[in-house]
Structure formats: C-alpha cells, structure tokens
Amino acid sequence: MALDWSKLSFNYTKTNTIICSHFKDGEWSSLESSTSDQITINALSGALHYGLEAFEGLKAYRGADGKVRLFRPEENARRLRRSGAYIGLEAPSDTMFIEACCRVVKENIEYLPPYESGATMYIRPFIIGVGGQIGVHLSGESMFIVAAMPIGSYFGKGFEPSRAVLASEHDRAAPMGTGSYKLGGNYAGTVLAGEIAKRQGYSTVLYPDSAERRYVDEFSSANFFGIKGDTYITPESPSILPSITNKSLLELAPTLGLKTERRELLIEELSGFDEMGAVGTAVVISPIGRVDVKPGWEREGGCEAEIIKSYFAGESLAAGAVSLKLYNALTGIQNGTEKDIFNWCLTI
Template sequence: MGCAFVPAAVPARGRHGLTARQTPTVRPRQAWAGGQPLAAPAHGGRLQATCREAAVMVATADEAAAAPQAVAAAAARLAVPPASKDLDWATLGFQFRPTNCYVRHTYRDGAWSTKPELVAEPYIKLHIGATALHYGASCFEGLKAFRTADGRVSLFRPDENAKRMASSAARLLIPEVPADLFLSACKAAVRENVEFVPPYGTGGSLYVRPLLFGSGPKIGLSPADEFTFLVLVTPVGDYYAGGPAPVTAIVTTDYDRAAPRGVGHVKCAGNYAADLLPNTLAKRAGYPINLYVDAADQRSVEEFGTSNFVGLIGNTYVTPDSPSVLPSVTNKTLATLAEDAGMVVERRTVDIGEVGEFEEVAACGTAVVITAVTRVVYKGDVITVGAGRGSDPEVVGPRFSELYKQVRGIQYGEIADPHGWCFDVYDE
C-alpha cells in the first residue's frame, strides 16, 4: 500500500525546543546487525519475509550445508532497526513525546481513503464547525507495540481494538473503520516510528492511539459528512518501574460515570471528559484511582475511572456484568488466562458490600495491565480486600501477580503466545 506524505509546516525550532522534523520518507524494512545497516538480501527487494521464510530460502540455496550460520545471517538481515539512542529509556514515564509522524485516513463521499497519509506536523487543520468539536462525535482506542526478546516488534491484540472501535463508531453514527484498514494503519504508524519503540528489557513500549472523529461541519445536530481516522504513537516507560504496588481506591458517590442505556459501553471521548473532575478530586484527596457504582442503584460496582474492576475469590475470576461498562481488552485477556489456569470466570452483578469478601481485587487496563487494589473507601468506610482471609493489604496478591507476569511475558515474547495475540508489524 502506498503512502502520501504531508510535510510539517513548522519553524526550524519547534515549540519544545526540538529541531523541526523533516518530511518522512518511505522507509523499507532496513536490515541491521551489530547496530549497522546491511545490504538487502537478493530476493527482489522484498524485506517483508519472516525469519521462518528466511530459513526456507537458505535451506533451498546452494549453501545449504552451512544452514545454521546462513539462517542466523538471514535473520540478522531481516531484523528491525534498533531503538533510538537519543532517549533516556529508563525515565520515560507515561506522557506524550514527539515522534516522526502520524497516519491519517479520511472518509468522504461514502468511502474511506485507502492510501494512508503520513503527517509530520503534530497538529490537525480542522473546520470550526466539525461535529467532533460541537457534539463530541469522537471515539478512540489504546494499545501497545513491544520490542520482543527475539527482535521482533509486535502489536498486542489490535484485532480486539478494531472491533471495539467499530462498536463505538456505530453508537455515534460514525462510519466503521474496516478491520484491515485499522490494522494496516496501526502497523504503518509503528513502522514509521520504529526507533521510538523502547529497547527490549527496559519495560517500555510504544503506546498506539487510534482516533476517529467527525471532521465535517454541521451546525444542526446530525452526523457529519466527513470523518477522520488517525493513529498517533508515543513511547512510554514501565508504569511500575519499581514493580507493581497496591493502591487504595475511593468510590465516587457524587457523580456517575455513565447513564443507564447511555454510552458507558463504548470508548467515546465524552466518557473521559466526564471523569476529569471526579478523578481529579479523588487524587487531591490522596486516592490514585476512583471507583464508580451503578447510576440507578448506587451499589452495584461498575468500573474504575479508566479501567475495569476484577476480583478473585476461591477459584473464581469475577468481573461486573453491566451494559454501562466498557469491554476491556485487558480484562478479556486476563479472563482467558484465568480459564487456561483452570479458574471459573463469572460476569455478574457485584455489590459494593461484597468487595471485602474478595481475596484479591484489581483495576485492569492497557496502561498498567493490573493495578492491585487492597482498600476501597465507600462513604467514609474503609473496606479492606480479603479481610479475615489472610490477604496482606500491603502487597500485590499472588494470583494477580502471576497473571500480570503472564501477560507481560506474552507481550515481550518471553513465553508462548498460544492464542495468537501478538501481531508482527512487518507481516502484511
């Protein structure tokens, strides 16, 4: 698939004191070894082959007798470019950092553009009447790309993010982004910024943010005629550089996250705007995360401000079943691994009074995978998770610790990926 390039109209020095980036150029998959670029292998210039394909090519060549060495050399030629040496990977944190470009597609005249634009300038020229600005016609996704133990760069479960964005789009009357276009755009965004994928072993990743919004003008309340789909990326560090630590959450009782039969089940921008005030108030009071209950009964647990609620009791993995809860890709991943380990998965109503009966409770999401929650404050009362069951509120529980390690191991290619969750960004 070809790409169109949009140059950055920026001064010689950017807003942040950085040298303005030049227009991106088409970069085939450059071969590297020992930190040095190598010549492309002589097979028609095709550099999309996997290492397994390289092995086949070598095995059928005249030098088959030296197969082990040749396979290693072929694998080196097909390795991805290394991470940049200009960033301090140990101190990244979770914040936006500029990269080379973002990928953009536009919907006009009833169809999505098939040729992606690579835009160097980190700004959007948007009509003042855009429905995203006036009516909140906007939804987004969040996923990550990882540099693996064997040198690949892979996206974790992008197919699930594509499905969820399609669901969000349908609720907001935005044209669905086809799954293949979604995946292609995410891969292209990672490839064009591959030097910003943190090195393996640092605990970092490249955060990938697909964004879909109404960019056409409408003054009356109606869907736009034009829409924009873009994918931006930024490198992020290990959220828990010192290892996961348990937190205390507070139940937000003065505000509701979502209305019954509203849009709580989709990832639209307005859901997060509504949480800005409650989340900020919780942090000012000393609580890093806040928990919401059902807007109607004010007792049934829904989810945390930016992540799902999950709990363990006996051999059962429990997560709330509510039409107002956003389906979490991380939650789905953890539930599958729990089932693989022989646990029973229950999706049901969870009363706030039941929280203390769980042996382990966690918030789960893309940014952190798992945040252990050992205390919950509800209307001034402190509920201790696992009280009387031998749980230590000062440490992360053993089973969520194990699930966390499994997810991270799969993401970094350290353990087997039996469900095929990792997508190599260079495989088309």
C-alpha cells in the same frame, strides 16, 4: 533522540509521524503520514461541539526475541467500529486499521522501548467528525488518525498496590447510555474527579452502577477484577467498556488453574476479596490494595470528607500471588517469552 525509558509516565511525547485518512463522499482517502501532530479542521466540526469522537488504545511490545508484537489489534478495530456506529461515524475496516497501526509503529520504531525497560509503546487510533455543522446531527465527514508514543506505568506505581476511591456524587455512564462504547464524551466527566482523587492520594476512581449504586461497574479507565480463593471475578454490566485485556484474562485464567466468574458484583462483596485490581491496556494489571468510601470527596474541599468505610484486599500492601501469575502469563505472551497459545499477537 535520547529518552530515559525509566522516567516515562503515561504522558504524550511527540514522535516522528502520525497516520491520517479522511472520509468524505463515502470514501476513505489513502493512509498518509504526517510529520506534524497538528491538523486543520473546520471550527464547527461535530467532534468539537457534540463530542463526535471515538478512540482506541493498544500497545506495541518489543519482545525478548527482538520481535515487535501488537496484541489482538483486530479486537480494537472491531470496537472502534462499534463505538463509531453508535454516534454515526464511519470507522475503518480491520485491514485499514491494522495497516495504520503497523505503519505508525514502523515509522516511530526508535520510540519503541526495549524489552524489560518497564515502558512500552502506546498506540492511539481515533475517529473524529470533521464536517462543519451547527445542528445536532450525524457528521458525513470524518478523519481517522493514529499516533504512537512511548509510555511508562499508568498509575506510576508499577506493580505495587495503590488505593482507589468510590465515586460518591457523580456518575460515569448510565445503563442505557454510552458507557460500553469508547467515546471521548465518557471521559470528560471523569477528568476533574480523577484529578481531585489524585490530590487526595488515590490512583483512580471506582464507579458504582449509576442506576442503583449497589454494584461495582469499573474504574475510570480500566475494568475491575477481584480474586477470591482460586476464582477470578469481574463485573457484568451494560455500562462498562468491554475490555480486551479483561476478555483475554477470562480466557487465560483457566489455563492457570483458575475459575472465572463474570457477574453482577455487589459493592459489599469488595470486603471478601483476597486481591483486587484494575485491568486494561494502559494499566495492564494494576493491584488495588484498598477502596475507600468517602461521601462528598468530589466537592470543593472534599479532602476533609470522612472515610466511612474501607475495603481491603487481602494483605493490601503487597501485590497478590494470583494477580502476579496472571500478569506474568499475559505480559509473557505480549513479550514473546510465553507461548502464544491463543494466537493473539500480530508480529510486525
């Protein structure tokens, strides 16, 4: 196997094994490795018809000291249970979840990119309702699967600022809907818009709140943060995913002399930020230099839609110093070059 780590993007690569378990008659089967990435399920599975699917995303990091670390995996285990509970799907315990993640990393260790290669290993645990059903009801039978693969930069830009566009004619999630749960269904409605946005030169879509369209919610696959002076500001909203990376930055920022605010954030406030960025496991901290408001961009031929306003972050062309400081502190803990003061990492 010869992989050029520097050429990796955020794409799927088949690796040696996936780890699977089946939940039936109230019990999980023992975790098993499969060298195939194909599974056989009932064609009438609830996952295929009614979106009975919840997932997670975390990474394994090869440290400067050669050790392999997972970042706060128990947080992912808890969030998967919370997501599963919302759609009535059984999810594994912390112990079972972490065991499966450690095992998938070990069985695919040659796919774990080296320290400072610019790539990491992404771990994708998920649960699916697999009982055959035709009515819209709970699935009594489910599968828990974990896959792992090497990945590169999410926006393909590394730490260079990219542009985002504000969603104008579609919503991601409703205030009393599923936005705060990591359910596959939340992403289905963002796929095409994301593709259209990319064709127009944007790395991602920023979603306003869907009730009033006055506040910033989050990006399609990451939380939003802005830096104003020495304050890290991130939106509070019932329809955004509680990001583990963002939660960690809120704890880390004060140790770097920054203040933090988590509150409703008016779209108009975007004009006052020195720095902006996307934060999450996949994107890590990705600077966003500019957010465009462009009504109707999602429509067929939307590239002709006119930009009616742009919000620029400070210099907009270069990553900001505070974002860089946060990035170095966070990745330093994940790579073992900074002291893990919060005891976040699990060494495999």
